[in-house]
Amino acid sequence: MLQGALAGLAAGGLYAVLAVCLTLMSRLVRVVNFAQSATGMFGCYVAVFLSVDWGLPMWLATIAGILLGGLLSALLGWIVSTWLAEADTGTRSAVTVAVLLLLISLSFILFGNKPQPFHPILDGPAVTVGGVVISQVTVVTVALAVLVAVASRIVLSRTPAGVQLRALSERPTTAELLGIPAKRLSIAVWAVTGVVSTLVISIVAPSQSNDATSLAMLVVPASAAALLGGFRRLDLAVAGGLGLGLIQGAAAQVDGLSVVRYFLPFAVIVALLLWSQRKEVWDAAR
């Protein structure tokens, strides 16, 4: 059970990083970015293509892929903040669903539906504690999740840019009238989350199945994790991601529960929604 739970921690770290990205996006630019992991997937696939077909060294191709993921995300941010600046969160998020489907289809067209020959950046176990193996990927993803959350926290609370970002998310129109460069800041947020999610997927993809659909759909468990913090709190998003990974890993060890394992993110989403909406009256919540 413990070994199983720890085995799920690598996935948990990945969910946590993506959940932090989702939370940042929702707080700062009013978007639930469904294409969060799809941009990462696409960046990784391009990296593999560059290393296999163009013969670039692995590290260079990976960096190129990560930059491309950031660029894609920034482009999407530019589109949303140009044409949907005043739109509500629902409309802005709907655009990203289209992008998610576009990127999955595009990767099928460009790279086929066969698995990609990823070469691992990190491979093998990091430490063994009392017969329990913790892989290198686990250590890195969990550290990255905490690091990204802490760094975002510091930037938002201690730097001028962070204060401007918070002003933008609270009162966009007022902030713009005060002369805060709204568009540039929003696109920067998009770019940063794009880079971070491509980075974490680059680390994880070689160590698991890596077809386009399963990588792009990582956004579902990540959303479940972000929902724990109500898409507002970074610390809870990290905790949610790690917790979900642990539960999934432990559930797979019990025969009766392993079927449930793949519905867990959905179950968690439903449970959290029911809980967070428990005080709503029917009329107002409709």
Added chain:
Amino acid sequence: MKPARRLVALAAAVLLATAGCAGAESGASGPIKVGSVNALSGAATFPEASQAAKAVFDAANASGGVNGRQIEYKALDDKGDPAAAAAAAREVVGRDEAVALVGSSSLIECEINNKYYEQQKILSIQGIGVDPACFSSPNIAPANVGPYHDMTLTLLYGSETLKLNDICALLEIAGNTLPSYQAAIDEWSAITGKKLKYLDATVPYGGSDYTSYIVKARNAGCKAITVNPVEPDSIGQLKAAAAQGWNDVTWLLLTSVYSENYAKAVTNAGAGVYVPAEFYPFTDTASPQNKDWHDLMTKNNIPLTSFSQGGYLAAKYFLEVVRGISGDVTRESVTKALREMKPITDPMVGTPYVFGPGQTHHDNTAGWPIKLASGTGKWELVANDWLRIPKK
């Protein structure tokens, strides 16, 4: 031999024409219509089988066709969708009035269409049969071994040749395949008297992270794992084992992972990935067994895969049977000829092919053991002969 046969055919045609019987058979001079239903788009695609069958028919047409008649081959897409699979079968069988189906390869087609084929009294030589109905229907006889006998073979190789105990099974079950895999495992138990350490049939298709299943297998003390995976899943499972530092596990897999792409994508294969190839291993390109197939595929730019081997063989069997038909080639005569055919031996397979009158067709019981070792990035042969399931 062939020119002589063509002379006889020509003489017969002349005789028939002079005797004024030419009009007695409808469509005796038109093309012979043959169809297939394939996974050409959708989640998993296998276009090579029907491409290979087409290449065989094109070559036959170029050298004069069958008894002077050309073969018109049509490969339809089932999109991985039951409704599309049913529609495709009706188009080719009902509207085009095909004489037989040759070289189909699909995940669902047999299940959906086998009853319809029985109604229409048409036979299908499947290039690659996957779902259980391909091996349990009176009107379908695939050219390949199929995943179920393949599972028995991979277990036999693991327990008898590699002398491995503590074999565990992680099965990815789609649709109604579990009883067929269970039967395959039971057959292995009946032959060897051995039992699996445990069987987990809850492994998901297209899962992203298989670490927890691997951990479970390792903790249970499995020395070898048999899986029926699709390529991406298998790669995920191997990587999960490598991340856990589990490097002494042997993988007993099926032909579904036998590809160049897979070999390139696997960096750490534990103690080795073993597969009983359903046809003579295509990676052994210099072999005389595969020469004709290899030349035809490279000439037509068709990928060298097990699927193209299956499609190629299905078309060859069909041609051989049809060329032996005296009289007109119709659905009735083709069906009769296939039911009464003598077994055809081919060096690409370990079991002679025969359609025959049986209610089920699951007679191909030989695979050629191959191995993928860590760090080599390519498949190698590990036997000098076919591995066979012993006769009961």
